[in-house]
Amino acid sequence: DAKTTQPTSMDCAEGRAANLPCNHSTISGNEYVYWYRQIHSQGPQYIIHGLKNNETNEMASLIITEDRKSSTLILPHATLRDTAVYYCIVRVGAAGNKLTFGGGTRVLVKP
Amino acid sequence: GAVVSQHPSWVICKSGTSVKIECRSLDFQATTMFWYRQFPKQSLMLMATSNEGSKATYEQGVEKDKFLINHASLTLSTLTVTSAHPEDSSFYICSAAGTSGPTDTQYFGPGTRLTVL
Numbered sequence: 001d002a003k004t005t006q007p008t009s010m011d012c013a014e015g016r017a018a019n020l021p022c023n024h025s026t027i028s029g030n031e032y033v034y035w036y037r038q039i040h041s042q043g044p045q046y047i048i049h050g051l052k053n054n055e056t057n058e059m060a061s062l063i064i065t066e067d068r069k070s071s072t073l074i075l076p077h078a079t080l081r082d083t084a085v086y087y088c089i090v091r092v093g094a095a096g097n098k099l100t101f102g103g104g105t106r107v108l109v110k111p
Numbered sequence: 112g113a114v115v116s117q118h119p120s121w122v123i124c125k126s127g128t129s130v131k132i133e134c135r136s137l138d139f140q141a142t143t144m145f146w147y148r149q150f151p152k153q154s155l156m157l158m159a160t161s162n163e164g165s166k167a168t169y170e171q172g173v174e175k176d177k178f179l180i181n182h183a184s185l186t187l188s189t190l191t192v193t194s195a196h197p198e199d200s201s202f203y204i205c206s207a208a209g210t211s212g213p214t215d216t217q218y219f220g221p222g223t224r225l226t227v228l
Binding site for chain 2: 034036038041042043044045046049087093096097098099100101102103104
């Protein structure tokens with residue numbers, strides 16, 4: 001699976017949009033971009049995933065560049081409960097394919 | 112939907128004993144389950160992948176005789192830490208993936224914190 005690069009940490013203001021970048025310049029055509037987050041002492045929570053089109057669900061939006069070498073996760077209105085480590089992972093879609101976690105981005109939402 | 116549970120949520124045991132952790136997919140059938148380990152201030156590391164009814168595939172460096180994995184049904188996988196030692200103390204997390212679509216998203220359990228005294 002292709003590797004991803006994310007900033008180590010970032011702060012954002014409560015109520016504002018949080019934009020989390022991810023670089024995946026070696027992504028292959030059949031690899032999806034997945035986003036998970038892990039709140040302290042809990043299991044990771046699935047957020048969203050996409051292949052090449054932009055995606056939106058009740059939690060977030062995922063913007064993937066046309067060349068698919070980078071993406072941005074957008075939390076539209078950050079709350080204090082969004083404080084977590086956010087992981088961007090690239091993976092071929094299939095039940096048997098593992099997720100490889102990097103260091104992620106530690107997001108701190110401040111009042 | 113897509114809920115995964117783990118039991119117990121935490122366990123304390125004496126060195127040399129064995130501990131069993133259960134992972135259940137509550138509202139979907141999981142053809143594949145994964146076991147991860149996470150040490151403090153580190154990221155998740157995959158230990159093994161298991162498919163229902165077949166032997167687990169372990170990642171390099173993970174002792175298969177120490178970490179026994181059984182995936183007996185489409186909703187249950189167990190991890191047994193045999194002869195546990197203090198260095199096995201960690202946060203163990205399972206995930207499950209079904210066949211609900213082309214990408215087969217993995218959903219994670221809440222984790223089990225193991226402390227070996």
